[in-house]
Amino acid sequence: MKILVCISNVPDTTTKIKFAEGNASIDTNGIQWVINPWDELSLTRALELKDDTASGVKSVTVIHVGPVASEPTIRKALAIGADDAIRVNADSADAWFVAAQIAEVVKKDKFDIILCGIESSDYNGSTVGGMIAEFLEIPSVSAVSGIKFENGQPVMTREIDGGKEVVTVPVPFVAIVQKGIAKEPRIAAMRGIMMARTKPVKLVEPVAADSLTQIVELEKPAPRAACKYIDSDNAAQLIELLQNEAKVI
């Protein structure tokens, strides 16, 4: 079994977002880029599966669509433990474009399980994983919060409205993963960081693909009204305000 983990790099999740001139993108000055949190969890779970020799997982590859500037993110994934990496050398124009690139790579270089985070913390699109599966005409399972092997077959837990289902689909497939897939992201150890320097990063030139969407403007969320404080000794007043002023209870 070969696992491919799709990784996106995003601003550190504690970043205070500022906009660049023109308000169509963010000001990237001083931004710390990290692996998208769900992708990091996917990678962690993929490595746990590989560690378990009974799973039959032989390799974990990461793929990223982005320019040379995102190499540090790829190296970080290698330091965490991925065996090798593929970088499609293109700016990620939109979800359609990115999915088309990854699908093209998978067509040539076969993988059994493709893991994608359920969304990226920057564009919050939740679309790349499902798009890859449809480009490849292979099954996809979404909102996956668990994946393990039973008798050599991958078995997944997916979240549905009001519960969970344990499901299987034949390989190859795309699993679109969410919280729960791994407990905590694996952290790179010094040995991993040293080893990452010599691990192979295959460079792939992009294929022609459209982009169907484009951000033309960003705006800040509307400011909220200032907080009205209620004395803790008179906490009951809060209920009165919620009922008669806010009218939400």
Add this chain to the structure above:
Amino acid sequence: MSVLVYTENWDGKFKKLSFELVSYAAGVAKMTGTNVTAVSVGKVDGTELKKLGNYGAGKIISISNDHLNILDNQAYTNVISEVAKKENASVIVISNNNTGKAIAPRLSVRLKAGVGSGVSKLPLSLNPFTVYKRTYSGNAFAHLVIKSDIKILTLAQNSFDLVETANNATIETQNITVDSSLLKTTVKDIQKQTGKILLTDADIVVSGGRGMKSPDNWPPLVELAALLGGATACSRPVSDEGWRPHEEHTGQTGKIIAPNLYIAVGISGATQHLAGISSSKYIVAINTDKDAPIFESAQYGIVGDAMKVLPKLVEAVKSRK
């Protein structure tokens, strides 16, 4: 031309989310001078289907087939894309819940339709077709232009008010055949949560953080939620510690919710937590630390110890008129 809306059902029933979707689709149809066709998959009776008409669906297509009882992303994509083609849909509206996230991207590739995910307002303009969507986990909103002929919009839950209209919907029941060899998903086990209000559906959510100090301190919080007819939630450290189930974790990597009222108890309000709750209409903060960032996002605040404040709130709710 039409606006197609996919209305999921739960054991044959629709819920508020379904009507929000139809109301939204009706708003888009009004802007574009077209009509709304709702498509339902699974066994739903006529009385229930007709409810979709109350929110502006002109035509309701009900598709039933036993093979569609479980969600197979490819099978659902086949069914909905066929309807979209027949109905000459120019816009497709789906929820951005787990089902929507499973189907929308596949439909996108099938129909070469750009996706606007998590939209929370009607389109800002039709030419170019521009939607308003959450980005940077709630720290910004984007004006996103969709360039393709067909557009797919996934609607953020509880972001669009219900709009009732006169009902003159026609219902069309279609019995379709599904080639079972194409079904790839096997469900081995289902664990359903019963008798509880779902966190993502709840209008009121009471949520606890590390300031609750111990899992043993939860009873008054749970009682307050129950008295208000709401659901319980928690912050990430609380679910990581195993004090509460991970299904309750709200925040960037947990559930993203938009209730009418979110009561944050002992939650400091880190950026990652706010990312999951910032679309709540009202936020109440209860925290011992008066400088906790949660107060900047809250409309009502109490600086105080949760263990003293919660019982008072419980009493106040019990005795209110």
